Amino acid sequence: MTENDTTGTAPAAVPPQASGRRGPAPLIDIGINLAHDSYDADRDAVIARAEAAGVVQMVVTGSSAASSRTAISLARQHPGRLFATAGVHPHHATELTAAVLKDLSELTLAPEVVAVGECGLDYYRNYSPHVAQREAFHRQLELAARCGKPVFLHQRDAHHDFIGILREHWPALAGGVAHCFTGGAAELECYLELGLAIGITGWICDERRGAHLLELVPRIPADRLLLETDGPYLLPRDLQPKPSSRRNEPVYLPHIAAVVGRARGEPAESLAQASTEAARRLFRIPEIESSSSL
Numbered sequence: 642m643t644e645n646d647t648t649g650t651a652p653a654a655v656p657p658q659a660s661g662r663r664g665p666a667p668l669i670d671i672g673i674n675l676a677h678d679s680y681d682a683d684r685d686a687v688i689a690r691a692e693a694a695g696v697v698q699m700v701v702t703g704s705s706a707a708s709s710r711t712a713i714s715l716a717r718q719h720p721g722r723l724f725a726t727a728g729v730h731p732h733h734a735t736e737l738t739a740a741v742l743k744d745l746s747e748l749t750l751a752p753e754v755v756a757v758g759e760c761g762l763d764y765y766r767n768y769s770p771h772v773a774q775r776e777a778f779h780r781q782l783e784l785a786a787r788c789g790k791p792v793f794l795h796q797r798d799a800h801h802d803f804i805g806i807l808r809e810h811w812p813a814l815a816g817g818v819a820h821c822f823t824g825g826a827a828e829l830e831c832y833l834e835l836g837l838a839i840g841i842t843g844w845i846c847d848e849r850r851g852a853h854l855l856e857l858v859p860r861i862p863a864d865r866l867l868l869e870t871d872g873p874y875l876l877p878r879d880l881q882p883k884p885s886s887r888r889n890e891p892v893y894l895p896h897i898a899a900v901v902g903r904a905r906g907e908p909a910e911s912l913a914q915a916s917t918e919a920a921r922r923l924f925r926i927p928e929i930e931s932s933s934s935l
């Protein structure tokens with residue numbers, strides 16, 4: 642794996658460059674908060690590093706009307722490589738007024754937008770009241786049904802309400818992904834039975850709270866296992882050497898893929914290929930033209 646570069650004294654965050662050799666199969670980071678201001682100073686370098694490491698396409702997460710707009714504009718600056726989601730995170734549920742909902746419904750129609758979200762329920766942080774969260778979740782599932790795009794879902798400590806609402810809308814939806822899955826076996830079975838894809842982040846690299854995922858990932862069918870960094874959050878804890886900044890970025894996706902592959906007893910190559918195909922299928926992302934990557 643390219644991330645096993647242990648040349649010693651490099652002052653961290655110097656990711657592997659494409660030294661003329663191509664990694665295993667190309668990867669797609671299906672959840673990267675590239676609109677986040679922690680990337681303002683070096684966003685282009687972050688994208689370039691990711692591409693050099695084989696992360697050829699990315700879905701930029703929108704978590705508010707404003708960040709969805711930024712995600713779309715980033716996708717327009719990098720056509721065919723970056724795509725966007727448009728949605729309001731449950732933390733911001735109270736922001737989803739009628740006017741914002743109308744804005745959002747227009748944003749979801751942009752061709753760069755490949756999913757509605759992130760949306761869902763978060764009863765862990767409780768930044769918005771539960772009633773507002775459920776309301777915002779319903780409205781966005783309706784939007785997804787209307788525009789015919791899949792949903793990019795966030796759920797924390799709210800499984801019961803979440804699955805209830807999702808089941809109600811599911812027949813009208815074009816699929817979806819449970820992004821940053823951190824739950825247990827019962828939740829996983831429930832999502833798989835419904836037909837969701839499962840997004841795995843560097844949470845699985847966290848020996849304190851993510852170890853259970855090592856046992857669960859083998860249960861996810863290859864054609865529904867998606868990979869994401871959720872950067873700038875969730876820097877994989879087992880990176881060697883550790884970057885001096887705690888910021889996560891898509892260049893670390895191959896590291897996450899390697900950990901998931903080992904847990905599944907599957908070669909990195911076939912995992913990468915299956916997961917990239919699954920991402921392309923769900924989000925209807927066309928294969929990248931290889932003109933600029935050689």
Ligand SMILES: [Zn+2]
Pocket residue numbers: 759794795796820821
């Ligand atoms: Zn999330």
